[in-house]
Amino acid sequence: MAYRRAWLVKDVVAGTVLTTLLVPQGMAYAELAGLPAITGLYTSVLCLLAYAVFGPSRILVLGPDSSLGPMIAATILPLIASGGDSGRAVALASMLSLMVGALTILAGVCKLGFIADLISKPTMIGYMNGLALTILIGQLPKLFGFRTDADGLVDETRAFVRGLADGETVGAAVAVGVAGIVLILVLQRWLPKVPAVLVMVVSAIAATSVLDLGRHGVSLVGELPQGFPPLTLPQVGWGDLGPLCAGALGIALVSLADAISNASAFAARTGQEVRGNEEMTAIGAANAAAGLFQGFPVSTSGSRTAVAERAGARSQLTGSVGAGLIVLMLVLLPGLFRDLPQPALAAVVITASLSLADIAGTRRLWHQRRAEFLLCMAAFLGVALLGVLPGIAVAVGLSILNVFRRAWWPYNTVLGRVPGLPGYHDIRSYPTAEHLPGLVIHRFDGPLFFANAKAFRNEIMRLTRREPQPVWVLVAAEPVTDVDTTAADELEELDEALDAQGVSLVFAELKDPVRRKIERYGLTRTIDPAHFFPTIEAAVAAYRARTGAQWIPAAADADGQSSPAMGEAPGLLPRTPD
Template sequence: MVWTPPGARTLREYRRSWLVKDVVAGVVLSTLLVPQGMAYAELAGLPPITGLYTSVLCLLAYAVFGPSRILVLGPDSSLGPMIAATVLPLVAADGDPERAVALASVLALMVGAITILAGVARLGFVADLISKPTMIGYMNGLALTILIGQLPKLFGFSTDADGLVAEVGAFADGLGDGKTVPAAVAVGLGCIALILLLQRLLPKVPAVLVMVVLAVAASVVLDLDEHGVRTVGRLPEGLPPFTLPHIGWGDLGALSVGALGIALVSLADTISNASAFAARTGQEVRGNDEMIAIGTANAAAGLFQGFPVSTSGSRTAVAERAGSKSQLTGVVGAVLILLMLVLLPGLFRDLPQPALAAVVITASLSLADLPGTRRLWRQRKAECCLSVAAFLGVALLGVLPGIAVAVGLSILNVFRRAWWPYSTELGRVPGLEGYHDVRSHPTAAHLPGCTILRFDGPLFFANAKSFRDEVLRVARTTPAPRWILLAAEPITDVDTTAADILQELDAALQERGVRLVLAELKDPVRRKIERYGLTRTFDPSRFHPTVEAAVTAYRALSGARWSDPAQ
């Protein structure tokens, strides 16, 4: 079968009634893409023009390869600090912008290669390596990092500090040394207030566009550059240039570390956004196809002086509210940016730099999820602690180490749950069928001489000893049970280490005169036990299809009767 790009399939299925809606949505979207593209480029430590180049190429590439009809790609506030943390330490001491662009372009190519290979290998599950609590903590830390990093620009000066703590100190020193430009502060705070106010009171109005227009007008009318307010200046004229970036071999190691972290965050962001908008539009999420599309978009950006990209929930929501029906919306937005670069390169030359800082700061506020953190504290304090640890990892160690901390904490949380799974005794509750947790039903009836035990997890090397200790604890109770009946339905696996410990446990119980019996053991798990040779000591009479069958067998053997719950 010949592979067909998703864009070609969309073109074949395109409806004439979508055209006007897509064009209108593309026009609306472009008004957001231009200021955000420039702002996020500067957030990444790159010239503003690279943000526009990146926006154009990733939109066009995703229109061809993207499986979603609604997602919008582009420079993203969550990736900006990661790009800066990877690229800026490798830039020469004089801050050579051309070298920074070359490094960022190679970074985009590496991110593209990683995500394409992962998509081809069907590794979409890697996006699940960061749990939601740790992602909340990571994003909270990222939001604070972005906010602190933009404060000097908002106040009209710059610093060379690296890291949250150092940036706070440098900003405080700048304030103390009188570097603040009052006009810049007024512009920046006014722009932030305007964006937040419009987003709250008039959510359908493009707040960023209104702010940009008013900021440019104020800059021209009030001669803000004469008052020390820096502006964007005239952008380079013409189309994005095709460029094969050149860097040294020694730079590849540091870039590869950053590329892995950026690819992981980009994929997690893309899959979550794709799932959210697919649920609203009735589309199906194809994770591996999304990975290939994201990789292609990054590669395209990297070949035209761009930097790594991701999907944007805010820009996608704008396109959706404007009536977008297909990726033609992104194509229209890209074409309008190209026309601006060719015909009106000086359109934003009077845009104040504090206005760009305002765009970034308001975007960082949308990254933070303080209500989510409070909800975690109410619902599950252990996961809230994981979220706080991820936050501290970003805030104290940096953006790239922070993502490593977030992934590590997510994986450790998985091991923690498997290491100490929930275990309990079961009893019979009047009026309820089956057997139930005695912790939830303290008055549940017990069967004298038979303890029904449930262990909620697979038996493997990490938790086999804790399982053994729990069973031995039950065996040492007074009066000692004759049977320990294991309700084994939740046990989904038994590895060789657990099998050996299970055999040792059975021998220790037999010395005490206690019989270990298993009920509801899954067939695949029982076949593993047989393959391990445990059936030499565990004869067939010790396996029962249900807990009820095992209880019936015990009662027939012992004549025991259920205890009275009232007693």
């Protein structure tokens, strides 16, 4: 879309407003990642410019992100010798950014946008809740004016409590940090159009000047390096590449999931089309650009994009203006933030971490679906107890296992006819549904494959043990999307076993691709080709023509409930949805 001159003023104003958020957040998230604050500004500039060139979204804003900070720290800090070499930390973070960029560009070129779907929403909620708690606990020492060397939520909690017990708290630091948190939250709640972070930062700098907080033990950011770094290829050892690659995979996955969700949300509001593969390529370019100028991995930011949108942003010129203003600050005013208290940066990070947590979503899962609530809590505990990077592995693994679980134990039931209601329906929902003597209509809601084929066979055999024994077991196979070779062998053995009992295995509504697979497997040599019907109605009509059976109501027990003979017997299958 061509740029419109009418957008220029709005983009410049929005870019100026956005800068007031980019600078303090960039510095805070850099320190969250275990890096010098200045690297957050370098990163902000490069990712904004790169996305302005390659990004498909008109207003999406990239930058350092609170959800990636702990992952970056968890990747690079174990590789740094005790005592902390900031130069080596920057080199490792820059290489990590290049790796993330390469992975996301590759994903975009190969159209692998579906990878972002590997984390289900319940596990993502649990992961983010754990991440929010980890960030919160990790920032408490800085908020209270002291430092710890602990790693991991449990150790960091112990170290913080030990620091409190040892009297390391700096009262002035606590006052600045807590006041900053309160100010941000109050302004965000009651005056959302006011740049809360900027107001807090300016207030903290003013308090430092008036009260001389540095002499009261409050750590300050200090003078930032002047100018902008040159193009630099980070130098790291061969032994560092393995751990960096593992971290890059996790960061790329979270970054892609975050980017796609934010792009979808803002595209829906602005009427744009989401181009997922182009988004991935653009995010990769932004990470690669940051990595070449002493930056670290970035992602999209819902909060910063919302600020730009509210300020009137119309195009990526907004981000370019923000990047230009940051460069001017670095060149002309490097001492602008030297009196900014470190507890104020901790307040920025803590308030950001609170926005990551989704307590309402967790509560909704508890009320709506307990199985997904347990997945959420497992992901939360994975982050809290194992760490940030293992936590993302746990989240992905749980999501994949949940998919496999649903395919392994799909819902299945017996169907009956409901007078006045077209079609055939679940007897659990309609316990008085009619049935035909000698015919069982069984529906299996999933593909037949190696993991569930034996369970399917056992369920069919269980249905044939009712009295009187059915003549036909009709499988309503429309939901069966696949049959693999293991399942085909089970079907062959099942048909032979039923034939020995005088029971016919019949299929209806089998999809054409699945039917062709069955024919390719040679199953039609065992299962009579005449036992495949295009619809349930056709199969029922054939059965009635053969037997003369008439529809009768379901048998009922003394309490008026449907009889177990209609498929309600307990066991692994059938089962109700969890």
